[in-house]
Amino acid sequence: AQRVTQPEKLLSVFKGAPVELKCNYSYSGSPELFWYVQYSRQRLQLLLRHISRESIKGFTADLNKGETSFHLKKPFAQEEDSAMYYCALRRSSGDKLTFGTGTRLAVRP
Amino acid sequence: GAGVSQSPSNKVTEKGKDVELRCDPISGHTALYWYRQSLGQGLEFLIYFQGNSAPDKSGLPSDRFSAERTGGSVSTLTIQRTQQEDSAVYLCASSLARTGAHGYTFGSGTRLTVV
Numbered sequence: 001a002q003r004v005t006q007p008e009k010l011l012s013v014f015k016g017a018p019v020e021l022k023c024n025y026s027y028s029g030s031p032e033l034f035w036y037v038q039y040s041r042q043r044l045q046l047l048l049r050h051i052s053r054e055s056i057k058g059f060t061a062d063l064n065k066g067e068t069s070f071h072l073k074k075p076f077a078q079e080e081d082s083a084m085y086y087c088a089l090r091r092s093s094g095d096k097l098t099f100g101t102g103t104r105l106a107v108r109p
Numbered sequence: 110g111a112g113v114s115q116s117p118s119n120k121v122t123e124k125g126k127d128v129e130l131r132c133d134p135i136s137g138h139t140a141l142y143w144y145r146q147s148l149g150q151g152l153e154f155l156i157y158f159q160g161n162s163a164p165d166k167s168g169l170p171s172d173r174f175s176a177e178r179t180g181g182s183v184s185t186l187t188i189q190r191t192q193q194e195d196s197a198v199y200l201c202a203s204s205l206a207r208t209g210a211h212g213y214t215f216g217s218g219t220r221l222t223v224v
Contacts, residue, residue: 043216043217044200045215086151088152096142096168097142097154097213099144099151101149
């Protein structure tokens with residue numbers, strides 16, 4: 001069965017510092033990977049998808065099939081980035097999303 | 110509607126009672142998903158609907174849990190004889206098509222507390 005691992009429950013950085021939220025997955029095929037974000041008192045929302053190869057709010061994520069990783073990165077963290085971040089995997093289009101346990105990012109001024 | 114609507118937003122119930130949680134997806138969204146969010150557990154998949162049928166109900170934790178969807182729209186998640194371990198935030202999400210190519214749109218959830 002597929003599995004998503006986010007090893008850090010909490011990541012605390014200072015404003016302006018680089019951020020890397022780790023995500024590793026286990027699945028033998030070619031999955032689709034996503035990052036979702038939940039800001040305080042807001043709904044869970046899509047941040048980015050690996051197939052789009054886009055940068056959203058300064059965040060990027062590259063799928064590394066060799067290391068089975070999809071780490072989320074931002075070169076300079078902002079206070080408004082403080083939120084809960086979830087990595088998710090989908091085996092194929094039409095399948096359900098499998099989520100990791102989430103990492104809380106706290107950006108200090 | 111403008112977004113995915115869930116009701117009630119909070120529910121406190123006594124152990125052993127039945128509860129019904131409602132999800133009203135975005136109009137026209139054919140796929141609907143239920144997840145459970147527990148502290149430290151991430152989001153646990155429960156069941157998925159395409160239209161009114163449920164091709165994947167593999168995440169329902171026991172036969173006390175059931176869900177239905179009518180008219181390709183509103184869905185109800187029912188938990189019978191609630192237990193304390195059922196306490197969690199129950200999230201509903203919908204997507205335009207089975208592929209969910211643009212991701213899911215989540216509701217704000219129902220926080221269930223079983224006392």
